[in-house]
Amino acid sequence: MSEQDRKERLPGPFEDLLKDWPVAPRDDAFWDESAEKVAERLATAQLDPALLAAPLPPAAGEPGFESKADEPPPRSLADLARSLAAEDSKPESSDWIKASLSLSQSARASAPMIADEARASAAELVAPPAPAPAAAEASVHPLPARPAPARSGAGPLLMAGIGLLGLAAAAVIVVRAQQKATPGPVAAAPSATPAEAVAPAASAPGESVVSINDLAPTAGGASPAARPGGEKLALKGGGPEPKAAEAPTAPEAKPEALPEPVAKVDEKKDDEAAKQMKPAATAGELPDKPSTGAVQAAIGSVMGSARACVAGHDEASRATLTFGSDGRVQSVAVSGKAAGTPAEACIKAALGKARVQPFARPSFSVGTTIRP
Amino acid sequence: MSQKSDRELVDAARKGDAEAFGVLVRRHQKRIYRLAAHLLRDGAEAEDVTQDTFVRAYGALDRFDGRSEPFTWMYRIAVNLSLNAIRSRKTGRKATTPDDPRIEGLLADQKSVEADPARLAADRQAAHALAEGIDQLSETLRTTLILVGIDGLSHAEAAQVLGCPEGTVAWRVHEARKKLRVHLEQAGYPDESGKS
Numbered sequence: 001m002s003e004q005d006r007k008e009r010l011p012g013p014f015e016d017l018l019k020d021w022p023v024a025p026r027d028d029a030f031w032d033e034s035a036e037k038v039a040e041r042l043a044t045a046q047l048d049p050a051l052l053a054a055p056l057p058p059a060a061g062e063p064g065f066e067s068k069a070d071e072p073p074p075r076s077l078a079d080l081a082r083s084l085a086a087e088d089s090k091p092e093s094s095d096w097i098k099a100s101l102s103l104s105q106s107a108r109a110s111a112p113m114i115a116d117e118a119r120a121s122a123a124e125l126v127a128p129p130a131p132a133p134a135a136a137e138a139s140v141h142p143l144p145a146r147p148a149p150a151r152s153g154a155g156p157l158l159m160a161g162i163g164l165l166g167l168a169a170a171a172v173i174v175v176r177a178q179q180k181a182t183p184g185p186v187a188a189a190p191s192a193t194p195a196e197a198v199a200p201a202a203s204a205p206g207e208s209v210v211s212i213n214d215l216a217p218t219a220g221g222a223s224p225a226a227r228p229g230g231e232k233l234a235l236k237g238g239g240p241e242p243k244a245a246e247a248p249t250a251p252e253a254k255p256e257a258l259p260e261p262v263a264k265v266d267e268k269k270d271d272e273a274a275k276q277m278k279p280a281a282t283a284g285e286l287p288d289k290p291s292t293g294a295v296q297a298a299i300g301s302v303m304g305s306a307r308a309c310v311a312g313h314d315e316a317s318r319a320t321l322t323f324g325s326d327g328r329v330q331s332v333a334v335s336g337k338a339a340g341t342p343a344e345a346c347i348k349a350a351l352g353k354a355r356v357q358p359f360a361r362p363s364f365s366v367g368t369t370i371r372p
Numbered sequence: 373m374s375q376k377s378d379r380e381l382v383d384a385a386r387k388g389d390a391e392a393f394g395v396l397v398r399r400h401q402k403r404i405y406r407l408a409a410h411l412l413r414d415g416a417e418a419e420d421v422t423q424d425t426f427v428r429a430y431g432a433l434d435r436f437d438g439r440s441e442p443f444t445w446m447y448r449i450a451v452n453l454s455l456n457a458i459r460s461r462k463t464g465r466k467a468t469t470p471d472d473p474r475i476e477g478l479l480a481d482q483k484s485v486e487a488d489p490a491r492l493a494a495d496r497q498a499a500h501a502l503a504e505g506i507d508q509l510s511e512t513l514r515t516t517l518i519l520v521g522i523d524g525l526s527h528a529e530a531a532q533v534l535g536c537p538e539g540t541v542a543w544r545v546h547e548a549r550k551k552l553r554v555h556l557e558q559a560g561y562p563d564e565s566g567k568s
Contacts, residue, residue: 021410035394042393052452056536059547062540063543
C-alpha cells in the first residue's frame, strides 16, 4: 500500500465497510419481476436528452473551478442601498438609507459634468486636481465584485455608517466653502472701509472671462453643497448648518432626455436667498469673484437641463455665462452646433437659472462645454 | 446470448432485439439499484430509478456512440435520474432513517455472520456514523465517492460517468475521504494513521 493510499484510508473498519457496503438484499424473484417491468415499459421508452448530460456541478475548490455563483454582479452603493431599503422595514435605518440614496443621486447629477470637464481640460488645469470629482465618481461607479451582502442586522448598520460618512464629508465641504467664500477677519483689514476691504488689488473693473475648464476643481465641486441651494448654505456664514445634512434630500434635476429645460428654480427661494446674501454683502465680506466650487456647482445644477437641449446633436456646443455681482446670470452666449438653432434659446433658458453667491467684481464670465 | 458483451447486446438491441436488451437489464440491474440506493437512501425510489434507467436507456440506444462502455453510459442516466429525484423532494433528507437501505443491508449482512448483540449494536452505530458522514458531503463529492469508493469504479470510469477529467475525480475522492475522516474522528473513531 502506498503512502498516499495509507493516508487516505478511513479509520478502523470503515475502509472495508465502504468498499463492500451491501444494500438491502433482494431475492431472485424481485429481480425477475423488476426486469419484466422494464420489458413491459420498453414500448413507451423515451429519453430526456438532459439525462445524458454530465450530472454534477463542480465542487468548490476543485481544480479549474471558478466560483462565479459566489460573486454577485457589480453593484453600486445606490443599488445596495435600494435593496436594503426594500428589505429593511425599520424606520430608523430606512431614514439613513434614504439619506445615502439622496447623497448618491446628487453626486450622480453633478459628477458627470464635472468629470467630463475635468477630463476635457486635463492639460489646462492650473492646479492639481482635488480628490472631490474622483470621490464623486467613486460614489456612482459600480463597486468591484465582492461577496453578496448577508441578510443580517449588519446591513443597515453598514448603510448607516456609509450615510454618516457621506454626511460628514458634506459638512466638511460646506465649512470649507464658507471659509473660501467669506474671508476671515484676519484677511480683511479691520480698519478698512467696506469698499476698501472688497477692492481687488488689481482693481480691474472689467469683466474677466474664465473657462470653467481652467478652474481648479475643488472639494466643493461635487459636494452636496454644490447643488441647487448649495450656495445658500455656503454663504449664510456661521458654523456648519444642520440643514447641510438635509441638502441631499432636495429634489433632483430631471433626466437629460427631455427636450426642454426642466430644472425649475423657485423664484421666491431665489429672492430669499438673495436677501440672505445681502447682510454678507453689506458686511464688506464679498469675495472678489465666486469660488470655483460655487461656479461648478451652479453650472452643474443646470447642466442636465442644458444637455437635454442638445440631445441628438453629434458634437458639443459651448456657452459663456456672465454672472452679475448679485450672483445671477446676466447673459449666456452660445456657440458651436447649437448656435442659431432652437437649442440656443433652450440652453440660454437653462443656464440662465444658475446662481452663485454675490461677489465684488461687476461681472464674472465663465465658459463651459455642453456635450450631448 | 448471456455470453455476449455489453456492446454486442447493445448492437443487437439497436436492431430491435428486445431479448438482448433484457439480458443487459438482468446483468446490470443490481449494480444500478445499489448505486441508486446509495444515492437516494430510499429503497422504493431506488427501484423506480433502476427501472427508469433501463427504460430511458432503451429509448436512447441510437444516441449511444460507443465511445464509453454501455454500463458507464447507463450509470450516467442513473445518476441523473437519482439527482433529479433528490432535487424534486419537497424536503431535504439529512438524517439516516431506520429503513435506509444502506443501514438495512449492512445489518442484514452482519447478522448472517455475527450473533453477538453487543457487536451488532456497535456495527449499527458505526454504520450510522459512516452513512451520516457521507450524507454530509456535498452532492458532487458524495456522488463521486459513491461511484469510486463504494461502487468500485475506476477513476477513468467515474470520469466517463460524470463527464469530467480523471484528475477531477481523484481530487473529489481525496476531498471526500478527508472530510469523512474528520467526521468519523469527531464521531469517536480516531484516525489510526494520526493524520487527518
